[in-house]
Amino acid sequence: MSQRATVSAEVTLPDPSERLLAIRNLDAGYGDLQVLSDVHMDVADEEYVVIVGPNGAGKSTVMKSVFGLTTYMGGEVVFDGTDISERNPDEIIYEGISYVPQTGNVFGSLSVRENLEMGAYILDEVPEDRIEDVYERFPILRERSEQDAGTLSGGQQQMLAMGRALMLDPDLLLLDEPSAGLAPDLVEDMFDRIDRINDDGTAILMVEQNAKEALRRCDRGYVLVQGQNRYEDDGSVLLNDEQVRQDFLGG
Amino acid sequence: MGLVANAGDSRAAVVDRPGAVAVAAVLGYLVLDLVVKLSGISVFFLGMQVLGGSLELGSLLSMVIDGLLVGLAVGLAGIGLSMTYSILDFANFAHGDTVTAGAFLGWVAAYIAAGLGTGAPIAELFMLNSGRQLSTVSTFVPVLLGLVVAGVGSVGVTLLVDRLTYRPMRAAGNISLLIASIGVALAMRYLIAFVFGTQTSGVASGGLRITFFGTVSMTDNEVTLLVVSLLLMLAVHLLLQRTKLGKAMRAMADNEDLARVTGIPTERVIRLTWILGGGLAGVGGYLLVLESGTISFNFGWILLLLIFAAVIVGGIGSIYGAMAGGVLIGLVDSLALIWLPSGLTRAAAFLVLIVVLLLRPSGIFGGVTTA
Numbered sequence: 001m002s003q004r005a006t007v008s009a010e011v012t013l014p015d016p017s018e019r020l021l022a023i024r025n026l027d028a029g030y031g032d033l034q035v036l037s038d039v040h041m042d043v044a045d046e047e048y049v050v051i052v053g054p055n056g057a058g059k060s061t062v063m064k065s066v067f068g069l070t071t072y073m074g075g076e077v078v079f080d081g082t083d084i085s086e087r088n089p090d091e092i093i094y095e096g097i098s099y100v101p102q103t104g105n106v107f108g109s110l111s112v113r114e115n116l117e118m119g120a121y122i123l124d125e126v127p128e129d130r131i132e133d134v135y136e137r138f139p140i141l142r143e144r145s146e147q148d149a150g151t152l153s154g155g156q157q158q159m160l161a162m163g164r165a166l167m168l169d170p171d172l173l174l175l176d177e178p179s180a181g182l183a184p185d186l187v188e189d190m191f192d193r194i195d196r197i198n199d200d201g202t203a204i205l206m207v208e209q210n211a212k213e214a215l216r217r218c219d220r221g222y223v224l225v226q227g228q229n230r231y232e233d234d235g236s237v238l239l240n241d242e243q244v245r246q247d248f249l250g251g
Numbered sequence: 252m253g254l255v256a257n258a259g260d261s262r263a264a265v266v267d268r269p270g271a272v273a274v275a276a277v278l279g280y281l282v283l284d285l286v287v288k289l290s291g292i293s294v295f296f297l298g299m300q301v302l303g304g305s306l307e308l309g310s311l312l313s314m315v316i317d318g319l320l321v322g323l324a325v326g327l328a329g330i331g332l333s334m335t336y337s338i339l340d341f342a343n344f345a346h347g348d349t350v351t352a353g354a355f356l357g358w359v360a361a362y363i364a365a366g367l368g369t370g371a372p373i374a375e376l377f378m379l380n381s382g383r384q385l386s387t388v389s390t391f392v393p394v395l396l397g398l399v400v401a402g403v404g405s406v407g408v409t410l411l412v413d414r415l416t417y418r419p420m421r422a423a424g425n426i427s428l429l430i431a432s433i434g435v436a437l438a439m440r441y442l443i444a445f446v447f448g449t450q451t452s453g454v455a456s457g458g459l460r461i462t463f464f465g466t467v468s469m470t471d472n473e474v475t476l477l478v479v480s481l482l483l484m485l486a487v488h489l490l491l492q493r494t495k496l497g498k499a500m501r502a503m504a505d506n507e508d509l510a511r512v513t514g515i516p517t518e519r520v521i522r523l524t525w526i527l528g529g530g531l532a533g534v535g536g537y538l539l540v541l542e543s544g545t546i547s548f549n550f551g552w553i554l555l556l557l558i559f560a561a562v563i564v565g566g567i568g569s570i571y572g573a574m575a576g577g578v579l580i581g582l583v584d585s586l587a588l589i590w591l592p593s594g595l596t597r598a599a600a601f602l603v604l605i606v607v608l609l610l611r612p613s614g615i616f617g618g619v620t621t622a
Contacts, residue, residue, distance in 0.1 A: 067512060093514035101512065107505045110498065118502050121495070122514040164513065 013040060016078040020045045020203050021066065021097075021172055025075035026085070028065040034073055035061045036227045043172060043205050048198045050235065052211040052248060053224035059207040060102065062224065063174045066205070067099045068092050080171065093122060098165035102176040102207075105161035108150030112141050115149050115160055119167030127167070134163035137196070155186045159193070166197065173197065175206040179213075191217055212249055215239045223248055270609055285311075285589070306589060309466035314585045320473055320542055322561075322581020323480040325554065328535035329562045329573035330487060331528020337504035337568030338524045341428040345412065345435035346532055347555025351548065352408045352439055353533020354540050355447060357401025358454050361385055365393035379452045379546065386458025387471040387541070398479065398537055405533025408439075409525045436552065444548040451547040455540060476538040483531060484574050491570065496523060504568060557584070557597075560604045566617025575615060579603070 016022035021043040029035040035058045043049045051059045064070045066077055068089045077085040079095055089099075098119075107115050116131050135142035138159040144152060149160055158178055165173055178194060179187045191213055198204050208214035215221050215235040223231040223244060231244055238244050284302050287294065289311065293303035332346045359377055365385055366376040375381045387394050412435055417428060457470025469477075490497040496519075503510040503520050511517055539554070540546045561580040565572025580600050587599035607615065 069512070089512045090514055090516060093512070099512050101509065104506050104509055107502045107509065109505050110502055114498050114502075117495070117498065118510075118513050118515065121499060168514075 014042055016076075017081050019043065019078075020047070020080060021205065022078045023062070023066070023075070024078070026062075026065060026077060027073035027075055028061060028070045029073060030061075030071055034227070035070075036065065038075070039224070039227070039229060041205075041222055041229075043203050045171075046198070046201050046203050047220065048195075048204045048218045049206070050211075050214040050218040050221045051205070051207045051224055052214065052221060052238075053230070054248065056226075057224040058227040059224055060176050061227070063099065063176055063205065063207055066092075067097065067174060093168070096168070096171040097174065098168060098170040098172075099174040100161045100165045100176060100178065102180055106149040106152070106157050106164070108148065110149055111146050112149055112152070112160055113145040115164050116141075116167055119164035122168070130167050130169065134166055137166070137193070138163055154181050155183070155190070158182065158190060162193070162197070166202070170202060172203045172205060175204060175208075177207055177209055179208065179210050187213070212239065215249075268610075274606055274610065281590070288589070311589075312467045314588060315582065316467060316469060316473070318582035318585025319578060320476050320581070321539070321584065322578035323484075324476060324535045324539040324542070324577075325557050325561050325581055326574040326577020327480050327483060327538070328532045328554070329558045329565070329577050330484075330570050331530075331532045332558055333562045333565070333568060333570055333573040334500070334504070334524050334528045336562070338500065338507070338521060339417070339428070340507075341425040341432070342559075344429065344432040344555070345439060346432075346528075347551040347553075347558065348436045348439040348443070349405055349409055349412075349529055349532045349551070350536035350539075350554060350558075351443055351551030352536075353401040353405030353529075354536035354546060354551070355443055356404030356408075357397040357399075357533065357537035358540060358546055360400035360404075361390070361393040361397025362454065364396050365390045378447060379454055383454075384456040384544070385454060385541075386456060387475045388458040390458075394475070394541070398534060401533040401537035402530040405536075406526050406530045408533075409529025410522070412439075413522075413525050440549055440552055447548060449548055451545050453545050455544045472541045472544075476542045479534070479538060483534065487527070487531070487570065490527075496520070500524065557581075557600065560600055564604050564607045564614055566614025569614065569616035572614055572616030579615075 013024070014022070016024060019042045021041070023039060023041040026039040027034060027037050039058075039062060041049070041051075041062065051062060053059050061070055065072070068084070068087050068091070072086050075085065076083055079097060082095065084092055084095060107118060110118065113131070116134055117126050120127050120130060135145075140156055141160055141163055144156065149157060152160060162175070162178070175194065179190050182190060187210060194204065194206070195217060206214065206218070215238050218235040221233065221235045221238045222229060223238065231238060231241070233241070239249070285306070287303040288306040289308060291305050293300050295301065328346070328350050331349075332343060335341065335343045335346070358379060362379055362381070362383070362385070363373065363376045366381060366383065371381045371383075385394055416431055416435055420427060420431060455472055457472050459471040460468050461471065461474065462468040491501055492498075499510070499515045499520050500523065502513070502515060503517060507517065510520075536551055540550075557580055558577075561576035562573045563576070564579055565574070565576025580603070583603045584596050584600045587596040591599055611617070
């Protein structure tokens with residue numbers, strides 16, 4: 001059996017400056033409610049990292065904390081050598097991180113193209129080449145470009161949400177449950193598309209309910225329980241670990 | 252659903268949507284009655300006149316125009332109310348008094364500009380009581396200047412109120428904001444009453460009557476209202492559809508959280524919302540005074556009920572809904588005169604509001620498009 005890397009005091013974490021994203025001793029939550037305590041996590045350049053864990057473990061909260069959407073309570077979030085732990089989303093977007101929320105991730109009354117334009121709002125001009133890239137990646141969006149986003153199917157909306165997030169060519173893409181609400185036959189397709197985004201050089205930090213599939217595809221995974229790190233290792237190692245399988249992957 | 256449906260459909264409709272069928276029946280009766288009235292026939296049943304009477308085509312058309320004019324001004328003022336509702340998430344009860352404030356600022360500017368050099372004392376001009384009646388044709392430049400001052404002035408008033416009242420409490424709930432806006436409304440209204448008094452002043456009357464097609468006539472002031480409000484609505488449409496900031500406004504009205512994580516500068520969009528909404532409210536008020544000829548300290552407050560009705564009928568949060576709702580409410584308010592005594596036409600406008608909400612709770616444009 002492969003060795004299991006649990007977090008303990010002896011584990012030496014990499015120097016934050018050597019990582020694209022480094023979360024250290026992070027405490028965060030909403031208002032007075034603390035959700036995360038002492039969380040650490042790393043994402044290297046072009047790495048594909050997945051967070052799994054039971055409901056209410058704080059998986060999405062990690063992601064929201066990276067993007068400045070939670071109440072900061074301590075620790076640090078370092079991105080590309082810069083401490084961003086107390087920044088607001090509208091500042092973080094300039095650093096090269098894009099975030100795709102789980103729900104409500106498109107502007108329903110704006111057209112597909114306008115959604116993509118909004119993704120590049122911070123640029124002075126609409127980057128036509130980026131729009132073209134997104135259309136190449138998701139051809140259905142080109143067909144629907146003048147249609148209101150609210151009229152798209154769930155899978156198409158998810159593609160549009162990712163396309164919007166890719167408009168700034170981010171170094172790190174945060175994906176919150178991209179397969180949620182998709183028909184089963186579309187889930188594979190969605191994971192394939194995420195693989196390709198990662199292959200093209202964008203690091204990914206993803207929360208996913210579909211834990212087995214996500215661990216199969218990622219580079220590394222973290223298991224989060226009750227707002228704290230429980231396990232971390234390569235995806236395949238976690239996938240084959242007896243304990244992890246039993247407790248978190250349904251046997 | 253059309254008024255005429257085939258037998259099978261209509262049977263299904265009676266079962267599924269009895270309310271819609273009842274409304275269609277009432278509308279059908281009114282249209283029939285209107286046609287009979289126009290042809291000058293009366294139909295009696297059991298000694299009661301059930302249909303018809305007399306109505307000149309010309310007076311029908313002038314009622315339509317009256318309703319359209321009031322409706323356009325109401326729609327113009329409603330845009331701001333609808334936008335602050337969708338983007339800032341609260342019903343701004345001070346909006347009606349912004350209309351009044353803009354109108355007073357504009358008319359004082361127009362009055363002083365028109366009165367300069369005529370020997371009238373400035374104080375009298377300022378108080379709008381030199382007895383002079385302005386019109387677009389006879390005093391074009393002062394009227395135009397007043398229009399601009401009304402727009403710019405109400406923007407200033409709105410931004411000042413936002414800075415003093417709403418911005419410090421942006422984190423507070425929308426009920427607190429709503430209550431604060433009622434306070435702002437009272438303060439503004441009685442400040443205006445304190446300065447200008449509570450009397451109604453006549454400030455404008457048509458300088459020229461233009462007749463179209465031999466039957467319909469409009470004054471130059473009415474034409475000004477028509478043209479300016481249509482142009483401004485077109486401008487708002489282009490702003491929302493073509494410009495980056497306009498699209499960001501629609502995006503923010505649609506999903507504020509997503510707008511924030513997308514990098515849209517939300518504070519700037521909020522400021523633009525106040526600027527646009529406030530400016531249009533002031534211009535709407537100014538134009539309404541130009542059309543009706545009189546101004547008083549509480550006309551915006553009274554108008555606010557109509558504005559709310561227009562915005563809700565159109566679908567609160569929808570800018571196009573506010574424009575369409577304004578015109579609909581204006582037309583109903585005016586055309587109800589055919590069947591009701593003049594004191595009851597307002598009631599007809601609100602009846603239409605209730606009926607629309609029963610049939611389509613989110614309003615005409617609600618749920619279709621947020622902007």
